[in-house]
Amino acid sequence: xxxxxxxxxxxxxxxxxxxxxxxxxxxxxxxxxxxxxxxxxxxxxxxxxxxxxxxxxxxxxxxxxxxxxxxxxxxxxxxxxxxxxxxxxxxxxxxxxxxxxxxxxxxxxxxxxxxxxxxxxxxxxxxxxxxxxxxxxxxxxxxxxxxxxxxxxxxxxxxxxxxxxxxxxxxxxxxxxxxxxxxxxxxxxxxxxxxxxxxxxxxxxxxxxxxxxxxxxxxxxxxxxxxxxxxxxxxxxxxxxxxxxxxxxxxxxxxxxxxxxxxxxxxxxxxxxxxxxxxxxxxxxxxxxxxxxxxxxxxxxxxxxxxxxxxxxxxxxxxxxxxxxxxxxxxxxxxxxxxxxxxxxxxxxxxxxxxxxxxxxxxxxxxxxxxxxxxxxxxxxxxxxxxxxxxxxxxxxxxxxxxxxxxxxxxxxxxxxxxxxxxxxxxxxxxxxxxxxxxxxxxxxxxxxxxxxxxxxxx
Ligand code: PLI
Numbered sequence: 001x002x003x004x005x006x007x008x009x010x011x012x013x014x015x016x017x018x019x020x021x022x023x024x025x026x027x028x029x030x031x032x033x034x035x036x037x038x039x040x041x042x043x044x045x046x047x048x049x050x051x052x053x054x055x056x057x058x059x060x061x062x063x064x065x066x067x068x069x070x071x072x073x074x075x076x077x078x079x080x081x082x083x084x085x086x087x088x089x090x091x092x093x094x095x096x097x098x099x100x101x102x103x104x105x106x107x108x109x110x111x112x113x114x115x116x117x118x119x120x121x122x123x124x125x126x127x128x129x130x131x132x133x134x135x136x137x138x139x140x141x142x143x144x145x146x147x148x149x150x151x152x153x154x155x156x157x158x159x160x161x162x163x164x165x166x167x168x169x170x171x172x173x174x175x176x177x178x179x180x181x182x183x184x185x186x187x188x189x190x191x192x193x194x195x196x197x198x199x200x201x202x203x204x205x206x207x208x209x210x211x212x213x214x215x216x217x218x219x220x221x222x223x224x225x226x227x228x229x230x231x232x233x234x235x236x237x238x239x240x241x242x243x244x245x246x247x248x249x250x251x252x253x254x255x256x257x258x259x260x261x262x263x264x265x266x267x268x269x270x271x272x273x274x275x276x277x278x279x280x281x282x283x284x285x286x287x288x289x290x291x292x293x294x295x296x297x298x299x300x301x302x303x304x305x306x307x308x309x310x311x312x313x314x315x316x317x318x319x320x321x322x323x324x325x326x327x328x329x330x331x332x333x334x335x336x337x338x339x340x341x342x343x344x345x346x347x348x349x350x351x352x353x354x355x356x357x358x359x360x361x362x363x364x365x366x367x368x369x370x371x372x373x374x375x376x377x378x379x380x381x382x383x384x385x386x387x388x389x390x391x392x393x394x395x396x397x398x399x400x401x402x403x404x405x406x407x408x409x410x411x412x413x414x415x416x417x418x419x420x421x422x423x424x425x426x427x428x429x430x431x432x433x434x435x436x437x438x439x440x441x442x443x444x445x446x447x448x449x450x451x452x453x454x455x456x457x458x459x
Pocket of ligand 1: 054127
């Protein structure tokens with residue numbers, strides 16, 4: 001009896017379903033060609049299992065939908081804003097809240113307020129929209145994540161950690177006055193959903209305090225990070241996710257949030273800060289870019305759904321099943337020999353396209369190619385996270401990231417274990433015929449965030 005394992009299961013049952021459309025290989029071939037071999041340009045109707053992103057794609061609960069009906073759509077002072085403000089203060093521990101339409105709305109406002117031309121913004125790996133807003137505000141991003149994060153095979157438990165020596169070197173080189181804040185993400189997206197440890201956060205806080213530098217937290221996937229701290233870090237095994245989330249935030253001065261991920265809503269985000277002066281400026285600026293400070297581009301009902309979603313997102317059972325499903329898929333892929341980023345991250349499986357397609361060099365877009373091939377096999381939509389996503393430097397040169405990945409992002413509470421089986425099997429089939437796959441060339445490139453709209457042709 002001792003050896004019978006305790007499996008996790010979803011802490012919910014299904015009340016409503018959305019029917020999926022199956023496609024034929026010929027339909028997929030046509031759709032992919034029309035989409036310029038960019039999975040972002042596929043019509044969702046042509047997709048069977050959609051793993052493009054976990055952003056805005058989660059299933060809301062009956063309580064969240066009930067909350068939508070309680071929307072107070074007053075232009076100013078909506079009841080739902082005050083509910084959300086209370087939840088942000090109680091669950092996340094930040095003092096002042098500015099709602100925004102989504103995460104990048106908060107990044108825009110924060111970057112404009114804190115960054116001056118010529119400033120340096122160190123961070124634990126770039127994120128596409130975050131870095132772009134820092135650059136548009138006149139700043140330069142510097143990567144200070146530990147080297148292990150750039151190695152898909154390295155099994156370090158906290159690959160999202162900051163290398164404090166790298167940060168100290170930047171402070172010495174540029175001076176603390178040139179560094180408006182350290183940009184810190186929990187569950188580092190581009191590294192494969194890798195967590196930062198509490199110990200590292202505490203050390204970062206101590207170092208930045210000494211130099212009077214703020215720490216700004218991209219808390220888009222903070223609950224998933226908290227789960228890894230609970231599972232892996234000494235002293236946290238018996239702490240609830242809620243307490244861990246609050247402790248993480250306590251080492252930072254403010255946060256930008258895309259509530260479309262952890263917080264289980266289809267739209268919404270916010271900026272939250274502890275500093276009154278920054279809040280005052282943000283409250284002023286939000287009126288220009290988003291909407292009044294008590295709605296920031298959202299409907300009252302959206303804010304209510306977000307408030308309820310935040311409460312659900314820090315439930316221990318919720319997060320165990322959420323990350324459990326991701327780990328289930330990752331282990332299946334590894335059983336088939338598919339090369340993935342290890343350890344398995346919190347929001348998806350990141351397939352190592354350099355290892356999968358070693359015969360395609362980075363100028364021929366191995367990850368973009370692989371994402372197209374995965375779709376062609378069974379209609380599973382994934383996304384490139386490699387040289388296309390990395391974009392170009394200010395001088396026009398391509399960034400060449402070490403990581404060339406295809407992201408299989410799992411929406412929360414949407415797909416079943418059987419879907420995970422289908423995904424792993426489809427990927428294994430593509431892996432079997434990997435030697436016959438050829439690279440691509442880019443035939444259209446937009447100026448900003450090119451991965452969204454670029455078009456390709458097969459070589
Ligand atoms: O998509 P937004 O504007 O709500 O959020 C931007 C954003 C900020 N930070 C991080 C870590 C993100 O992952 C993020 C958005 N991510 C998307 C859309 C994704 O597919 O991962």
